[in-house]
Amino acid sequence: MENRSVMTRRGFTAAMAAVGSAVGIGCLSSVQGGTLKPAKAVAETAEEKVVWSQCNVNCGGRCIFRHHVKDGRIIYTETDNLGNPNEHQARACLRGRTYRHWVNSPDRLLYPMKRVGKRGSGEFERISWDEAIDTIAQQIQKTIDSYGNEAIFIHKGTGKYTAIGTDDTKTGMLPQRLFATLGGYLDYRGSYSIGAMQGYSPFMFGATYNPLDNVGASSVSEAENADLMVLFGYSAADTRMGGANGVWDMVKVRDSGTEIIQIDPRMNEQCSGFGDEWIPIRTGTDGALASAIAHELIVNDAVDLDFLHTYCVGYDEETMPESAKGKNRSYKDYIMGTGYDMVEKTPEWAEVITTIPAAQIRVLADRIAKADRLFVSQGWSVQRHSAGETNMMAICMIPILTGQLGLPGTNTGISMAAQVAQPLVGSIPQPENPVKTSIPVYQWLNAIDHGEDMTTTNAYVLGADKLKTGIKFFWSFAGNGITNQHGDINLVHDILQDESKCEFIVCHDIMMTDSCKYADIILPDAMVAESMGLSTNGYAEYYNGVTLAMPAQEAPGEARLAYDVYAEIADKFGKKEEFTEGLSHDEWIERIYNEGRANNPDMPSFEEMKTVGVYRFDLPSQIGLKDFRDDPIANPLSTPSGKIEIYSEQLAEMAETWDIAEGDAITPIPSFEPGYEGYGSVTEEYPLYCAQFHYKARTHSCYSNVPEIAAVARQQIWINPQDANPREISEGDICAVKSPHGEIRIEAHVTNRVIPGCVFIPQGAWHDADMFGDRVDHGGCYNTLLGYHPTPVAKQTNSNAVIAQVTKA
Structure with a gap:
């Protein structure tokens, strides 16, 4: 009988750290009988070689690596340092340059394991790949037979952005491809990062608006053409580091002479390095500041009425839809205190909420009014708040009121475009999901706990009026979102203890994360440096490119490519040919690259890319909603009116018909809402x-x-x-x-x-x-x-x- 051992994460990590000291980082080990033995060494090479690769985690940068490899393992990593240093280089940040320590971490998962303790205990025993795949296949079939495919959920993971891994477009996601061939799965919408913006901004800008591309937002570099840039809760210097990311453009904006005002409760790295002025604000109150600025623009006749009456619905009584006329429900009524809460949104009102002095708010409003070209934007932090949806749109009212959008040097007030070019290469195709029902990604915990009670009006279920079943089978790939990255870890723990709710959990990852402790089966994945990979330039706005990563070292232990694992699972259902289409992982990479090259003949051949690693070219900046501004008749938005809907009849109806939790509010106009545990909720116990x-x-x-x-x-x-x-x-x-x-x-x-x-x-x-x-x-x-x-x-x-x-x- 196979000798098995039971290990907790703490014991696993400690043991692996000891082996790292004994045999050297990079030569990882196996678990046998409670002791660790060195893994078979990678075949040695006589000389050092350089391997092109990429940082594929979800900061959006996908900066370029040049791994130096000797004796079959990475000895150090440098970055994109070839060519003219005065030209753009996609240089990795210092975090990314520690990649060799990460890839050789003692927390690496080495073998398939099954849980032997309670969920969350971290107690597992090693099993074979055959047992892992057989068990998973049996549980999939059991779930389908007992509850249907809607009971299967694949959580969003963003730890491995490649053409065959995970991808924002959901076309490259391997678990989704697998389960689509097996009859489907409950789908999700949005993301933890920007889900509220993705789900709410279409009510103002239309369903085709996407804050991740140039349909609705300008690229950062367009601010070089502005004389004033006002940023709410944005710090590329923290979140968009590296030469292939937004901080690169912020350097150019700063050096162009554009005045930059940063509004943030924390003097972040960008405030200290890129801002002419930092205005501190109480967290979660940006909507109050924006409303007070709007008040000053209105009372000082600094709004662009021609723009508001031509391009917008709902600013004043004249532009209200028929269903809301004569009810004092316009945005102007809200600001001036003649509607809704009957409170005038003066700077004095905002001072109490935001802590920003009223006099300073008036000065800021005046500078905004006098700007010849105004670039207003926000980071993703504003919308990541219990009332962040409407507060986010309140910020958008600043460029709307002044008519400062769709023109050179302007933005829509939303976050800057995160991707402004058609990717040069695609991803492994995603078959159509036979299950048409979907939920917001953050709702999966409710769908485990009481899925049968979730409806369109209380949980935003789409594709059906309500869920037929709760989530019974949960798959997590390249993510740590079961606990670590999910709200209320203690609640998650409590719900997952009831195994009758979610009957089976699979975590497929590279590290023994906190989320993995809740899995029934853990599968070890290979990292990008251990396989061939293909990816685009990510969220870069100023160049388009593609990187072909080549393997630098072998995966440790029995870690395997996810593609091969999923092909074996598909084979258990007689679906291997449908899943693979007869191609290996590397053959898919070559096919995807060549399909991209067919549309971009200047790209090197696939064989040439194995040597040169990177292909790229510069892009011009993009102006959000330019076509709409140029001709709103020929290029209407996809809102019901075709215009910017400051007042949304859709939201008004939802406010009347949806189940709204205590402390929440749905408003048809951009407004300031404190939200759950937001402004005004502090107590003596929690001050x-x-x-x-x-x-x-x-x-x-x-x-x-x-x-x-x-x-x-x-x-x-x-x-x-x-x-x-x-x-x-x-x-x-x-x-x-x-x-x-x-x-x-x-x-x-x-x-x-x-x-x-x-x-x-x-x-x-x-x-x-x-x-x-x-x-x-x-x-x-x-x-x-x-x-x-x-x-x-x-x-x-x-x-x-x-x-x-x-x-x-």
């Missing part, structure tokens, strides 16, 4: 507003377990001295942070770079708690503190909304 921010130490939870990064970019709570001093908290102290939903331990960073009354925690740190004990998280994972409360309309993530107390531990 501070707490929010997360994306951090240069990692992309979501990727790279979080690289100690070289953690040592220099520490996981700390940012707290103002006015809040720290009364609590006797000093720099470096370990703090206890409590919310109504959980408790963490984290080191203090006492700084004037955040406003009093608000504290901030970097997103993505690995959760580390005894979930069968006190549940106190010692990893500093923000989602331990966050409540699970999807947004009112899009039903997406509310990751920046929590109240808390901080004390010295």
Whole structure:
């Protein structure tokens, strides 16, 4: 009988760390009888070679690597340093340059494993690939026979962006391709990053509007043609680092002479490096500031009435739809206090909410009014709030009121375009999903807990009036979103303990993440550096390109390419030929590349790309809604009116017919709403507003377990001295942070770079708690503190909304 061992994640990590010290990083090991033995060494090579590759995690950059390989393993990684240094280079950030430490991490998954303890205990035993695939196939068939394909859910994962892996377009996603061949699955809409924006902005700009391309937003570089750039909650220097990302364009905007105003509760890296002025604001109150700016524009006759009356619905009584005329329901009525809540949105009103002095709001409004070319934009943090949907659109009202969109040097107020070119290559095709029902991605936990109760009006179910069944079979690939990246980790843990709700969970990943502890079967995947990969330029706005990555070293243990694993699962159902179309993984890569080259004949041949690695060319900047601005009759938006709908009849109807949770609101116009655990919700027990921010130490939870990064970019709570001093908290102290939903331990960073009354925690740190004990998280994972409360309309993530107390531990 095969000798098996039971290991917890802590034991697994400690054992692997010991082996790393004994045999050297990169020579990983096997688990046998509770001891670790060195894996078979990769075949040695006589000379060092350089292998082109790419950083494929979801910061959007997909920066370029040049792995130096000797004796079959990566010895160091440099980046895109060929060619003229004065021209664009897709150079990796310092985080990405630690890739060799990440790929050789002691947290790597080496073998298929099955759970032997409770979900969340981290207790697993090693099994063979045959047993893993047989078990999974049996559970898939059992689920289909018992509940139907709608009971199968594939969670969104963004840790492996390649043509055959995961992709924002969902065309390259392997689990989806597999389950589509097996009869379908419950689909999801949107993402954790930008789900509220994707789900809500179409009510104003139309269903064809997509904040991830140039349909509705301008590229960052267009701000070079502006004289004033106003940014709400945006920091490319934290979230879009690297030469293939947005920070590159911010350098050019700054150097062009454009004045940059940064509005953020935290003096982030971009504020300190790219801003002419930082305006601190209480977290979650951007909509109040935008409304007060709108008030000043209106009272000072600084609005563009011709634009508003030609291109928009709902600004004033004259532009209201017939269904809402004569009811004081226009946007102007809301701002001037003659409708809705009957409160005039003056700077004095906003000062109490935002902490920004009324005089400063008036000065800002005046600068906006006088700008010849105004570029207004926001990061994704505003919409990641329980009331972020309507607050996000309130910001869009600034360029709409001034008519500053669709023109050179302007933007729509939404986030800058994240992808402005047709990709040079596609992805492995996605067969049509026979199941037509879908839910917002953040709703999967509700669909496990009480799926049969979820409807269109209470959970935004589409394709059916309600779900037929809850989620019984859950698949997670290249993601850490079961717990670590999901709101209210304690609630997730509690729900998943009831195995009658979700009967089977598969995690397919590269690391022993916190989410993997909840799997019934764990499958080890190969990383991009261990296989051939193909990917585009990601979210880069200023160049179009493609990178062909070649394997630099072998995958450790029995880790395998996901494509081969899924082909074997398909084979159990007699669907292997349909899944593979007779092609191997590398043959698919070649086919996808050549299909792209057929449309772009200047691309090198596939054989040439194996050597040169990268093909790219520069792009011009894009102007959001330019065609609509040039001719609104010939190029109408896809809203019901064809115009920008400041007042949405669709939202008005939803406000009347949908089930709305306590503390939530659906409004037909852009407004300020405090939201669940937002402004006004602090108590004596929880007197501070707490929010997360994306951090240069990692992309979501990727790279979080690289100690070289953690040592220099520490996981700390940012707290103002006015809040720290009364609590006797000093720099470096370990703090206890409590919310109504959980408790963490984290080191203090006492700084004037955040406003009093608000504290901030970097997103993505690995959760580390005894979930069968006190549940106190010692990893500093923000989602331990966050409540699970999807947004009112899009039903997406509310990751920046929590109240808390901080004390010295």
